[in-house]
Amino acid sequence: MTGSLSVFAQQGKENNQQDFSESIARKGNYYRAASGKPGEGYWQNAADYQIEVTLDEANFTLSGKVALTYTNNSPESLDFIWMQMEQNRFTADSRGTLTTPPQGNRYNGNTDGGYQITNLAAKVGSKGAISTKHLIDDTRMQVWFAEPIPARGGKATVSMNFSFKVPEDGMDRMGRLKVNDGWIYAFAQWYPKVAVFDDIEGWNVEPYLGAGEFYLEYGNFDYKVTVPYNHIVVGSGKLMNPNEVLTKELQNRLAKAYQSDETVFLVSPDEIKNTQLTRPKQDGMITWHFRIENSRDVAFATSSSFIWDAARINLASGKTTLAQSVYPKESEGQEAWGRSTEYSKASIENNSKWYEFPWETATNVAAKIGGMEYPGLNFCHYTSKGRGLWGVTDHEFGHNWFPMIVGSNERRYAWMDEGFNTFINHYSTLDFNNGEYPSTLNETRRLTNFLTDTNREGIDTYPDVADLRNLGFIAYRKPAMGLIVLREYVLGPERFDNAFKSYIKTWAYKHPQPEDFFNHMENVAGENLSWFWKNWFYGTGNIDLGIGGVQPYGGNYLVSIENKGDMPMPVLLEVTYDDNSTERTMLPVEIWQRGNTWVHQIKTSKKVKAVVIDPDKILPDVNMANDSWPVEIYK
Incomplete structure (x- = not known):
């Protein structure tokens, strides 16, 4: 037992209503509704x-x-x-x-x-x-x-x-x-x-x-690429003239890949230079023709050095599309790009749980690029292997949802594409091959060093202004951590998923602003989250919830809880009794409207053995030392 408790601690004069009031302009207008939907005049x-x-x-x-x-x-x-x-x-x-x-x-x-x-x-x-x-x-x-x-x-x-x-x-x-x-x-x-x-x-x-x-x-793209006859071209969208650029053998292999859940070679490592087998022309130039609809951009790759493989992608609607990879001999092997198409297929299938992938192909290209995304096509580094190749492949394909389908302004709000994508990557990684590779966001408390760094910046910092040493956290990890906290701790998966899927569907092929996202999530989830948006997305403050003490009271127990951080947060308490049974209670965020301390009564006939805040360690709480009582049993 530590300290002394007052039954009336929560009735102090301190008031934190400012944390719960609007601090950013989120009122609706003719163009953008307060519900977070496009307005009548959008x-x-x-x-x-x-x-x-x-x-x-x-x-x-x-x-x-x-x-x-x-x-x-x-x-x-x-x-x-x-x-x-x-x-x-x-x-x-x-x-x-x-x-x-x-x-x-x-x-x-x-x-x-x-x-x-x-x-x-x-x-x-x-x-x-x-x-x-x-x-x-x-x-x-x-x-x-x-x-x-x-x-x-x-x-x-x-x-x-x-x-x-x-x-x-x-x-x-x-x-x-x-x-x-x-x-x-x-x-x-x-x-x-x-x-x-x-x-x-x-x-x-x-x-x-x-x-x-x-x-x-957004719009429709029709583009033609003329290259030397011995090149292979892959691009955003659908290849419109396979009869002109592929031999009969390659067309047959491509048809087989469209029916195969296992990776099929279109051009094997031994066939790169065998143009008789793979190219319909043996000299001059040849034109590849592609088309994609309702897209915001197109990209393509071309080389005479590509290994090319592919497999079928299965979507929930019953539609199928194609995952394919092109890479040089330097990248081949099952520990490296030999699994690229497997990774690509899994990424598209997993992420389509949020909104179905809309385009004809999903192509992964090995290049001298760390990782960059375009509609239906990625560039990933040709030396990537194993967990690293899975991570970059899944991340770049995840961008097909943010910002390729949901068309946010990346120049201003990097977190609306990088952060949201890092969030869905967390779940696709957990799903892939029964968790073959760990998610870096599994334990948010391992990422709290940045949150207390004196040089930290806010999520809302423009990417071209941000210190590049901070960009990975403020654009990628911190917004993703925030969405995980909302899903797993604040709203619960069902309410969150309803709202997040609705946001994607509502703003698919449109241009949402941050306020549209905030408003839409609140309206569909049925929760005022002003306290969360303003502190997590527009500040550099931290979460620090603590237990001040536990003491008997009238046959029950009182737990003193303190908010020593910069933002309020619901408090999930897990109580362990002397018979080793446990009980959980979620105290709503509104306990902090009245001040920074709160006393909760545990009604029980059992003896309380221990109390802990956030037992699943979902919150990126910057001070774990005060999360449990008695302290010593959690060291």
């Missing part, structure tokens, strides 16, 4: 692309043309549009280059690249006057029209030719890798694309610097 613009490009291996250049059809669904006419020109990051005087520290960082990139743009033509409607007026500034281009694009459904087209040198070091997102059998090309941020115009910021024109990723409109 709108978003659309972008459809037709692209044709050719790879020049001799000069490491990609060149071609893009035609954008833009639909202005906004309530205002537009005199111009802004476009993202992300290859311009690879120049000596780009903002990204000039904001990279001299010692470098993960987002280093070559500086001898950038776009060459010619023959730009823009017009409104099918008969509008053609404008060539445009202004390129760093990684943005402003394209002007001869007349405004009408509001509420007006259409415009922009076409241009473009080319760029393919960087070898592409900021850990794209580039090229030399292997023994040739080059592997990973193409991302490869075509000029329209920026998002929304009801929050108007034009979202943050430059492409490094850590901040992407925010893009």
